[in-house]
Amino acid sequence: MQIDQALRRQLIEAMAATVEAHWQELTELDQAIGDGDHGTGMKRGFDAVLADADKLAEQPLPAGLRGLGQKLVMTMGGASGPLYGTFFMELGKALDENPDRTAFAAGFARAMAAVGARGKSEPGQKTLLDVLAPVSKALAENETSAGIARVAAEAAEATVPMLALRGRAAFLGPRSVGHMDPGARSASLIIGAVCAVLEGKSG
C-alpha cells in the first residue's frame, strides 16, 4: 500500500484526534494506579505532533516517523514519552518508504522490542507491551485492519485483572489489579485510530 503524503497527514490527524477525545479518560486511569500524568502527557505530545503535521507528513515515511517519535520524546515528559518516542523512532528506522505488509509487521515487531528494552519490561507486566504484543502477532498473521483494532481493544481490556510489575503502578502491588493500564489503553486508542484510517485502503 502506498502511504502517500495525504495519508500520512490523515494518520497524524487521526492519532491526535483520538488523544484529544480520550486524554481525560487516560488521566483518570493513571490517577487510579499511576501518577496521573499520562493523559496530559499524551495530549501535550500529540498536540505538538499535530502542530507539526505538515512538516512531518511531507517527509518520506521513515523520516516522518522518526521526527514524530522525537517530537513525542521532547514534549510528552513522564516515563511514557521515551516509550512512545522509541516506538515511532524505531519504526522509522525499520521501514523503507513503501513497506509491504510483511515489512511493516517486521518493523512493528522491532519497534515493540525496542520499547521493551527501553522500559526493561516484557509482555505480562501490565504495560503497553500487553497491547503491542498481540497486535504484532495479529499483523504477522495478516489480520485485517478492523481485526487488529479489535485485538488491540481486547488486549487493553485484558490488562484489568493483571498485576502491575513495571512502572509506578508496580509500587501498588495487588492494588493495581482491577484497573486498566493507562499505557495499554492509550496504545489501543492510537492503534484503533490508525486502523480506522487504513481500513478499506489496505486491500
Added chain:
Amino acid sequence: MNVGIVIVSHSSKVAEGAADMVRQMVGDSVPLAYTGGDEAGGLGTSVPRILEAIDAAWSDAGVAILVDLGGAETNSEMAVEMLPPERRDRVVICNAPIVEGAVIAAAEASGGSPLETVRAVADELSA
C-alpha cells in the same frame, strides 16, 4: 579537564540538594548540573531538561549521570541516545544511589580520573 556530573531526580529539590552536597564536599573543580521535575513543574523527569543539563556539565572527558527512580533512568537513556554521535559515547549512567553516587563520583572526578573510573567508583556503592 575533569569528568562532568549530572544529577537527574524526579524532584527539583532532591536534585538541587544533592548538587549542594557535591559543591560543599567536592568544590568547584568538577562541571556539575542538575535537573528535577517534569515539563509542567510537577514530579518527574524530562528529556529536554536532561539534555540541557548534559550540555551545561559538558566536559571533553565525558559526563557521568546519577539518577533516582526508574523513569529518571529511562529518560536519561533516551537523552543520551539523542545526543550527537560524537558525544553519545562519552556519557554514562551510573548504577548508584543518587546522593552518595553524586558525591563519590564528583570526588573521583575532581582528581582527574577518567570516565570509566568515575563510573566504577559510583557503581561500587551498589555492589
